[in-house]
Amino acid sequence: MRSGEWARDHEALYKLSRDGVITVARLVEFGVSKRTCYRRCQPGGRWQRLLPGVVLLGSGRPTRRQAVEGALVYGGPEAIVTGIQACHLQGLREPKGDIGQVHLLVPSSCQVSSAEYVIVERTTRMPRPVVAKGVLVAPLVRAVLDQCRRFTTRDPVRALLTEAVQRGRLNPRALTRELEAGSDRGSALPREVLRDVLRGARSVAEVDAMAVWRRTGLPEPLWNHELRDIGGRYLGTPDGYFKKVRLVWEIDSYDFHFAKEDYAKTLDRNARYAAAGIAVLQTLPSRLRSEPEEVAKELRAAYWAAETHLRRAA
Numbered sequence: 001m002r003s004g005e006w007a008r009d010h011e012a013l014y015k016l017s018r019d020g021v022i023t024v025a026r027l028v029e030f031g032v033s034k035r036t037c038y039r040r041c042q043p044g045g046r047w048q049r050l051l052p053g054v055v056l057l058g059s060g061r062p063t064r065r066q067a068v069e070g071a072l073v074y075g076g077p078e079a080i081v082t083g084i085q086a087c088h089l090q091g092l093r094e095p096k097g098d099i100g101q102v103h104l105l106v107p108s109s110c111q112v113s114s115a116e117y118v119i120v121e122r123t124t125r126m127p128r129p130v131v132a133k134g135v136l137v138a139p140l141v142r143a144v145l146d147q148c149r150r151f152t153t154r155d156p157v158r159a160l161l162t163e164a165v166q167r168g169r170l171n172p173r174a175l176t177r178e179l180e181a182g183s184d185r186g187s188a189l190p191r192e193v194l195r196d197v198l199r200g201a202r203s204v205a206e207v208d209a210m211a212v213w214r215r216t217g218l219p220e221p222l223w224n225h226e227l228r229d230i231g232g233r234y235l236g237t238p239d240g241y242f243k244k245v246r247l248v249w250e251i252d253s254y255d256f257h258f259a260k261e262d263y264a265k266t267l268d269r270n271a272r273y274a275a276a277g278i279a280v281l282q283t284l285p286s287r288l289r290s291e292p293e294e295v296a297k298e299l300r301a302a303y304w305a306a307e308t309h310l311r312r313a314a
Contacts, residue, residue: 013057020057021050021069050074052115064088068135071102071118079104079112080129080136083119083150084160086143089132092163103146105138121146125182140168141178148193149186157189158207165197172197199223205251205285206239212288213240215296218303221249227278235272245306247279249299251288279306 014020016030024037037055040047048056050070056062062070064085072079081089083103103119106112107126114120129136137143144164148157164170176194179187196210199220206223213221221240227248228234238248252266273280281302287295 017057018069018073019066021066021073022055022057023073024053024055027055051118067117068102071104074115074118075104075106075112075120076110078110079106080138082138082143083147086137087140087147089135089137090140090143090168092168140164141170141174144170145175145178145182145190148190151189154189154193157193158204161190161193161197162204162207166203205288208285208288209239209251212292212295213299215292216300218300219244229276235276236269242303245303245310246277247281247303247306248273250280250282251285252282
C-alpha cells in the first residue's frame, strides 16, 4: 500500500489486521507514520492502543476475541494462548465479567515480558498447540492446569477441574500426569482437588461431599457406585454408598427438585432404596459448605443408625 493510500481505503487497511488488531510496525510498513498511529490513539481518536506497539483499528470496547488477538500479536509468532481464555475457546464456560487477563506461553528464549492485561510465561515445556476457533492455544489439559496454578483459593480450582472432567471430557489421570510433569509452583490446590476427582467426584458438590466425609472418621464410601437389587433391577447411583451398613448418601439440590417430574424421580429412587432395605440420607449441596460440621454429625448419626438396624435385624 502506497504512502497515504490507507487514508482513502480503510477497509483494505482493516483486512491487513487480525480482527482489527495490528502492530504499529506493520502499520508503518503500509504507509502509516508512527506519529499518525499515536495521534489516532489519543483520547477521542478513531483508534486505540491495546498494548505496547499494538493498535486496535476502532474506538469501541474491544471484544474478548480482539483482546486475545492483541495478546498474540504482542507476544510474537511463537506465542500461544493458555489458561482460562484457552479453556473457553475449547468449549468450557466463558469467563464471567470483564475480559480479564490473557495468559500466553512463549519459549524460554523469548524476550517478551508481561504487560497490562497480558501474562507472559516463558517455559521450556512449550506444548504442541491446537487450533480452537481460529486461535493457537495450548491443549486443554495444559490450559486447565496453567489456570489452576494461578488460583489462590480452592473453590475456583474445584469448579474448573470438575468442569474439565465433565464438559471437557478430560481423563483425571491425564490431568494428574500433566500436573506431575510441570512446575511445583501453585500445584498444591489442584493436586488436592484431583485426589477427590480420582476418587470418583463428578461435580463441585461431590468434591465438597468428600471434604465433609473426611471430617467424620467413617470408612470411605463407594462414590458414584451403581446399585442393583438381587434380581438385577437398577436402584440408583448414589453420590456415596456405605456398603457395610447399607446406607446411601445423596447430594440433592433444590434446583433438581423444583420440577414436578424431577421430584417424582427422586421419590421413585428413594422408594427403590427402601424396598431393597437401604437407608437414605439426603443433603443439600449448599450445606456442605455452610454447615460442614453439622452435616458431618448427621452423616455419622445416619451411619450408626444404619449399623444398629442391621445388627438388630441379624
